[in-house]
Amino acid sequence: xxxxxxxxxxxxxxxxxxxxxxxxxxxxxxxxxxxxxxxxxxxxxxxxxxxxxxxxxxxxxxxxxxxxxxxxxxxxxxxxxxxxxxxxxxxxxxxxxxxxxxxxxxxxxxxxxxx
Amino acid sequence: xxxxxxxxxxxxxxxxxxxxxxxxxxxxxxxxxxxxxxxxxxxxxxxxxxxxxxxxxxxxxxxxxxxxxxxxxxxxxxxxxxxxxxxxxxxxxxxxxxxxxxxxxxxxxxxxxxxx
Numbered sequence: 001x002x003x004x005x006x007x008x009x010x011x012x013x014x015x016x017x018x019x020x021x022x023x024x025x026x027x028x029x030x031x032x033x034x035x036x037x038x039x040x041x042x043x044x045x046x047x048x049x050x051x052x053x054x055x056x057x058x059x060x061x062x063x064x065x066x067x068x069x070x071x072x073x074x075x076x077x078x079x080x081x082x083x084x085x086x087x088x089x090x091x092x093x094x095x096x097x098x099x100x101x102x103x104x105x106x107x108x109x110x111x112x113x114x115x
Numbered sequence: 116x117x118x119x120x121x122x123x124x125x126x127x128x129x130x131x132x133x134x135x136x137x138x139x140x141x142x143x144x145x146x147x148x149x150x151x152x153x154x155x156x157x158x159x160x161x162x163x164x165x166x167x168x169x170x171x172x173x174x175x176x177x178x179x180x181x182x183x184x185x186x187x188x189x190x191x192x193x194x195x196x197x198x199x200x201x202x203x204x205x206x207x208x209x210x211x212x213x214x215x216x217x218x219x220x221x222x223x224x225x226x227x228x229x230x231x
Contacts, residue, residue: 036222043119043224044158044206090158102171103220105150105158 002027004091006106014114019063019078021109023091026072032094033074034103035065039087047089050074061085086113117141119223121207127229128197136192136226138207147190148208148220149182151175158206164190197230204228 007022025031035047048059055067061084065076074091091106120139128134140147149161163170164182181193190209194201204227208220 034219044208044222046219046221049219102148102160102163104160107157 140209
């Protein structure tokens with residue numbers, strides 16, 4: 001079975017300071033892992049993905065994530081938070097089944113940015 | 116940049132009524148999905164659709180739900196007799212057929228369904 005655990009339901013940082021959103025996964029096979037962001041009243045936007053190429057993945061808006069197989073982690077980071085980063089962030093694992101791939105969402109982490 | 120669109124953005128209905136949620140996937144995509152997010156809860160998979168048939172469905176997707184691709188562009192989710200607990204945000208997603216790009220599902224903005 002595949003699953004993801006987002007270790008923090010809410011993270012609050014000051015503008016200009018680093019962001020760390022934690023995610024651990026469980027997978028029987030080599031997983032594909034994603035981070036999606038959901039701004040208030042908006043849809044889900046893909047931030048970045050890992051699909052067994054480089055373990056350090058760079059995404060949009062200055063975010064990046066590192067796949068660590070030994071730790072079964074895929075934490076999302078950003079060196080310097082911006083007010084516009086305030087949103088809900090979802091870690092997602094892909095499970096391949098037949099012709100279509102079901103993706104499994106973590107419970108989400110709400111990121112707040114303090115001025 | 117192409118995107119997935121969904122209509123309506125908000126649907127209010129009475130319990131027991133039928134609703135149809137509409138999605139227009141990205142034009143060259145061949146895999147389609149529906150997810151839902153009950154307020155305050157995680158996003159849950161409902162169903163995936165490929166080659167005009169359901170590929171996989173979750174336990175949530177019971178006989179009250181159906182999906183259809185009525186023409187070359189639309190992908191619909193029908194709930195036959197809505198219940199209060201069907202109130203949620205429903206997201207449509209699509210992905211490409213090529214082996215690498217099939218990893219990435221692109222989501223629409225969602226339809227908020229409110230059942231009274």
